[in-house]
Amino acid sequence: MLKIVKILGKLIASLLLLLIITVLVIIGIDSYRTGYLKTDAIDQAAHNSYVITHVNVIPMHKDTVYQNTSVYIKNGIIAHIADTISAPNVPTINANGKYLCPGLIDMHVHVWDTYELGLYLANGVTAVRNVWGMPMHLRMKEALRTNELIGPEFFTSGPKITGPEFIGDDNLQIFSPEEATEKVIDFKAKGYDFIKAYYGLPKDTYDAVITQAAKETMDIIAHPSQKVPYSYHFNPQIRSIEHAEDIVQQPLAYTLDTVALARVVDTFAQSTHTAFCPTLTVYNNIYQILQNDTILQMPKLGYMNPLIKKVDSQASFDRWYQTKQKDTGVVVRIKAQHDFHLKIVKELHDAGVPIICGTDAGIGITLPGFSLHRELAFYKAAGLSNYEVLKTATINASQTHSIMNHMGSIEEGKTANMLLLESNPLTDITTLQNPAMVFSKGRRINRETLETFETKAYDRNNLWVSALRYAENLIIEK
Incomplete structure (x- = not known):
């Protein structure tokens, strides 16, 4: 009888270990598939400070448009807005008359x-x-x-x-x-x-x-x-x-x-x-x-x-x-x-x-x-x-x-979450549907990359990992 109990115990332990390994593999695969959203996968040049020139700014804290303006982004923060900005050794983005809004x-x-x-x-x-x-x-x-x-x-x-x-x-x-x-x-x-x-x-x-x-x-x-x-x-x-x-x-x-x-x-x-x-x-x-x-x-x-x-x-x-x-x-x-x-x-x-x-x-x-x-x-x-x-x-x-x-x-002083x-x-208003560029905490993402985000998310195969995360919630919060 003791031998049977030991065998059952080992079997249960093996099944639990297999279950844990399976869960980790499922989560790991999902993490790998969403690696395109890790910041080191985005163009490193996008991390820098920069000046946007020749842009029409819609500030939204007041009903106006700043025509043909420059905006200096420094470390992800809107540092300065002016007609012209001098920032030596800082890259420049020529907006060519596009519109910048929050x-x-x-x-x-x-x-x-x-x-x-x-x-x-x-x-x-x-x-x-x-x-x-x-x-x-x-x-x-x-x-x-x-x-x-x-x-x-x-x-x-x-x-x-x-x-x-x-x-x-x-x-x-x-x-x-x-x-x-x-x-x-x-x-x-x-x-x-x-x-x-x-x-x-x-x-x-x-x-x-x-x-x-x-x-x-x-x-x-x-x-x-x-x-x-x-x-x-x-x-x-x-x-x-x-x-x-x-x-x-x-x-x-x-x-x-x-x-x-x-x-x-x-x-x-x-x-x-x-x-x-x-x-x-x-x-x-x-x-x-x-x-x-x-x-x-x-x-x-x-x-x-x-x-x-x-x-x-x-x-x-x-x-x-x-x-x-x-x-x-x-x-x-x-x-x-x-x-x-x-x-x-x-x-x-x-x-x-x-x-x-x-x-x-x-x-x-x-x-x-x-x-x-x-x-x-x-x-x-x-x-x-x-x-x-x-x-x-x-x-x-x-x-x-x-x-x-x-x-x-x-x-000035706000986080550079913006749309070009x-x-x-x-x-x-429909122009909001297809931004030429998105700025997320100052990090700029071009249209081609944004379209990649859509492609990667389409018909994704992550039903089981989603079920595991929901089960985790039921276990922890109930």
């Missing part, structure tokens, strides 16, 4: 792998706010902070905090105010930047989250909870409220009531510390699914993380396809609500509420990087001018959190 910021994303960092840069996104934090995001944040990887500046919340009711394993259930306090302390210690408060959070627990977040100097990002009034979220610790559809679903009680909306807008406008992140794209994608039964076969879906495509994209499609079979009127209702979302954005904007661009990229069929341009197009359709649209993804976004104040405009564009986005 890099774009997506304030509501879900990042699943390193490949997506390249997709964001390829689309001119030089900073992201990840709002579903996991252990892998802390490692990613550190690799970007230390310049091991090149990518957008990376800010992340901790796991999504919800209440005691189970609403999916993607949420962290909190069962008491005391536990909420402990979690906020823990998230701060681990290195998360923000708290993500989610649907289902009851008032006593929410109060504890807000109190401790203030002590830890951690801003809160709020997916509105139905357990408290919508107006509860206008708290100074809550720096942004997400999702236009939640205005319809909560204070408007699933109606497209313009009178009730006016009351919400008036209350929102009285809160001088809270921005609004509409995420119109992810809701509009429901309409796209309802309109196209073969949408999951679209070539562009090759840019989605394969695990998300297999699980979440498919689940979204199945849900809405089945709904359409039972209720053909759903197509008209979803389109009507999307159009109402445009009205929400315009009225909040007109009332002085800061609109910040967020897409919910990384879930459903919402593509990392690419979706930001759809989001901006919706703001334009809502009635915002090109300048106002661009503000949502630059200066407005950067002013939401103090840790992001160093970006969002082209001013062929034409003026204030007259043609």
